[in-house]
Amino acid sequence: MAGGGAWLGQVVAQPAAAPAAAEGAIGGLTTPPLYAPSGRRPKYRRATWSQQFQASHGWTPGGGGTASAQANDTSVFVRGTQSVRVTTNGTGKQSYVRKTGMDALNLTNKMIRLVFRVEEVTNLSKLVFYAGSGSLANHFSWTFHAHSKTAANYVQSGEWVTVHLQWADVTGAAGTYSLSASGTPSTKTGFTDLSFALYDNAGGPVTYHLQAVELIPDTASVFPKGVVSITFDDSHKSIHDLARPVMDQFGFPGTVYNIADAIGTGSFLKLGQMRSMQDFSGWEMAGHSYANATHTASYPKLTAEQADDDFRKLREWLVGNGFSSEHFAYPHGAFQKTSDGVPVDQIAGRHFTTARSIISETIESFAPAMPYRLKALTGINDGTGIGGTALSKVTGEGGRLDRCANSGDWLILCLHKIVEGAPATSTEIGKAGLTSLMKAIDDRDIPVLTVEEAMAHYK
Incomplete structure (x- = not known):
């Protein structure tokens, strides 16, 4: 066990209610290409700390923008047997899944991996992640997705999405935390509070599922200067x-x-x-x-x-x-x-x-x-x-x-x-x-x- 109800161990993906295009052949394209990709790419990075939102995870859905939530939703998931499901109320206010008062986390040489799904992105405005202390009075924030009505979006309807958040991506600081002129955070340790937040565009509700919040090694040890x-x-x-x-x-x-x-x-x-x-x-x-x-x-x-x-x-x-x-x-x-x-x-x-x-x-x-x-x-x-x-x-x-x-x-x-x-x-x-x-x-x-x-x- 790690991180207050986190579940570590081998992950076996068991998707439920997956999009039809993910089942079987891709769009009926069954003939293999003459030159298929070799797949020469880095292996999946194993988490050093993982919260996968299984039983007794201890995280709380809430916020002024939340209409309803199921902390243990067994209908849609991609790991284990459940995820967290939240539906916003269409007011544009913050809706979140969070936990405070955890054992302090050290994010030095770490990046945050998020696995989540938005059922319909029409009314999605933005997604923000917070890491902090003092019930988030002190925090860093990552605004990692602002939804576009015209351009291609990293987050699309009804699919599981994985996002990595690095220290290079921090967009804000509050309380006793600060960012230098070069973007360096004042601390990378002592984080007891984590929050995944979604904002709708006030045009209608958005339903989302949170499957994992994890820490994985970054690559500073291999490429110290990127x-x-x-x-x-x-x-x-x-x-x-x-x-x-x-x-x-x-x-x-x-x-x-x-x-x-x-x-x-x-x-x-x-x-x-x-x-x-x-x-x-x-x-x-x-x-x-x-x-x-x-x-x-x-x-x-x-x-x-x-x-x-x-x-x-x-x-x-x-x-x-x-x-x-x-x-x-x-x-x-x-x-x-x-x-x-x-x-x-x-x-x-x-x-x-x-x-x-x-x-x-x-x-x-x-x-x-x-x-x-x-x-x-x-x-x-x-x-x-x-x-x-x-x-x-x-x-x-x-x-x-x-x-x-x-x-x-x-x-x-x-x-x-x-x-x-x-x-x-x-x-x-x-x-x-x-x-x-x-x-x-x-x-x-x-x-x-x-x-x-x-x-x-x-x-």
Whole structure:
């Protein structure tokens, strides 16, 4: 026993009321792909402390936003024989599952793993986790999901979701706790109170299930200053002509997510350039889509069969042209369901070992919580008034690089086109801005790995 009713030991997943797409073949796609993923990825990290919400767990559902709750719900679960079920009241107030007064926890070199499910996300606003003391008078908070009405969301309806929370992701502090200018917490020990909180958008109730709150080792002991992966989408020729020379100066490789049938046309990369970058600078040539039309539309606009066919052609094209990467990035970050209701990330898993999104609510981790929803920071640029992510938010004090270096995390950066002068859109970065970004990484002595290298590091 650990953590006041926590249940440790071997976990045997026994899903109940699982979505139909998770049962049997994926959307009826029964024919194995010619090039199936090898599955070379880090093993599941075992918890050092675990609360799985089985009998006598001692946590309490509540809050001004809660309408009803069942602390021992045996109808929907993915571990053991039960989970906690809560329904909000549609007022936008906090609804929570929490426990206070526990034996003090030490979160040094630890990250928090959450396993939960939201039945219908239409009225979901945000999810927050709190760790503190003094009945949470003192606490750190992680706002780890803010729901979007338009973009792809990490949390989707009726599915079990795993999230890793790291010290790089802390968004707030209260009471005697504080965060330094560089984002370093004032303490990582003495936590007696934990709370999982959900807020609806005041448009109606939300039902959610909490299955696990756990502590697992972070990777600071392996990568004390974190790891950065520099990725580029869309196969722009400027990646070879402008980005590569800058990155060669620092000895940094990149990962390019390619559109197969754009290669060799117009302003896109040529095969010889791709091979040169791979063979002489250590770059990774990964997949983005086979057809340019698919990239424009995005996979959720296709049927499951059409999406699977594009994935298959893409992987065959990569292998046939000497590119061994098993990694993929969703066009526009879209991995929602296909037009006939099959989750795109499940189809991606038939062909690739990981798939990258453009969600950046938290920094990615080793092992990734969900390898087919890798998180990445996109829109980084050195322009003015063009949107995206200002370069200073990455390189400045307390920015993403500082947080990565201070917490030993995996920061995946997503870039697109490089330009000689000032960028005109959020998908462009100037050569000067790119140079500044590379220097900031180098100054912090953060190692740079391709996605393939990062995933292969933990076998």
